[in-house]
Amino acid sequence: MKMSPPAWVILALGYFVALCCKNAFGVTVTSDNTDVKVIEFGEVILSCKYRLEKEQTVRLEWKKVSYNGDISFVYFNKSLAGNLQTRAEMMDSSIRIRNVTRSDSGKYRCEVSAPQDKKNFQEILIELNILVAPSVPVCDIPSSAMSGTVVELKCKESEGYPASQYKWYKNGVLLDHPGPNSKAANISYRVNEKTGTLQFNTVTKDDSGEYYCEANNSIGKAQRCIAKKMQVDDLNIPGIIAATVIVALVILLCGCGVFFAHKRGYFSRGKPSEKERSDKYTSKSESDFKHTKSFVI
Known part of the structure; x- marks a missing residue:
């Protein structure tokens, strides 16, 4: 037969638990x-x-x-x-x-x-x-670029809290963020609001202009860097080919000149010929022989 504990035991335990919890x-x-x-x-x-x-x-x-x-x-x-x-x-x-x-x-x-x-x-x-309001960002904008190349513009400030968001402007006009139809709209750049980069996958002459970046975190006034012009030029393929041909012709002419000069003996002037060296050796040998013969007699 299972017996329940006495009532005073239950009261004592309850008092003890309450006392512990209170402490x-x-x-x-x-x-x-x-x-x-x-x-x-x-x-x-x-x-x-x-x-x-x-x-x-x-x-x-x-x-x-x-x-x-x-x-x-x-x-x-x-x-x-x-x-x-x-x-x-x-x-x-x-x-x-x-x-x-x-x-x-x-x-x-x-x-x-x-x-x-x-x-x-x-x-x-x-x-x-x-x-903290953002400080004036530091921008890295190249002054020149060649068309068809990848170009990245950078913008950064480190004082604002929360972290700043970045926007890029070209000739005073905000560059919109390319959407899913960016290829159809012939948009070749990408803006990263968090890192502050503006990247052109293939820059063209139409991308030439004056650029600046703006940092903003809704605390205080937005700050912008000094605008700087970027000039994009086409790659002069005919000029590069012409320069390559000219350099090749100069190298060829120099090589031919050296060959003919060596052939005509211009590089050996002042040096005795094979015949002169042979005659000199023979004359010296005969002189030594006569001297030796005279000594023996």
């Missing part, structure tokens, strides 16, 4: 906004609120976790740290920051603990992103 969640931490975005040089409030299950002394700390993983104190021992002392203030357990800069971007951790109960520790993470 484990004696501090509750919340925030009005955990994903904060603000334009650079503006003002922001990092909200952190806590609730206690029972009256007790708490310890409040704020820490910043940068995007490279470094951790630094923001609020510690009832005092703000670093340059926040001059441009921030505490609002209960929240922080109000004025004149924010892009260096303030990162993740902020609000930590609330009750030293009397070691288990009473809670935290909340708040991400702060500073919105």
Whole structure:
């Protein structure tokens, strides 16, 4: 026969569980906004609120976790740290920051603990992103190109947040993005809004003109680089053939001249001929023979 536990055992277990839960969640931490975005040089409030299950002394700390993983104190021992002392203030357990800069971007951790109960520790993470207007982009535009070749124009800026989108203009007119009928419309270029490149698969003389790029991320005013002219010229095939023929004729004439000069002996002038060298050797041999004969007699 199966017997159920006594009522007092059940009550005791329930009380024990409730007591443990109360100690484990004696501090509750919340925030009005955990994903904060603000334009650079503006003002922001990092909200952190806590609730206690029972009256007790708490310890409040704020820490910043940068995007490279470094951790630094923001609020510690009832005092703000670093340059926040001059441009921030505490609002209960929240922080109000004025004149924010892009260096303030990162993740902020609000930590609330009750030293009397070691288990009473809670935290909340708040991400702060500073919105920055784009800077003047740097453009790479070739001044000249040959028709029929692949040409790429580049545009880039690195300060804007969120990342900028790019547009290209020719002679002040926006270059539309080629659609599925780009081949039928005889469009030979491709614009990449994210990377800022303008690529011509086969550039032609009609692509000659003044180009510039514009960067925009909806924060502040769009920025553009200085316009620069690109001149596209046709490849001069007849001229290249004529120059090749002329060079070949010059090389042939030089070779023939060297051959005939060598044939006529111009390169051997000043040097004794074979006959002269032979006569000289014979004369020297006879002289040596006579001298030897005279010595023997």
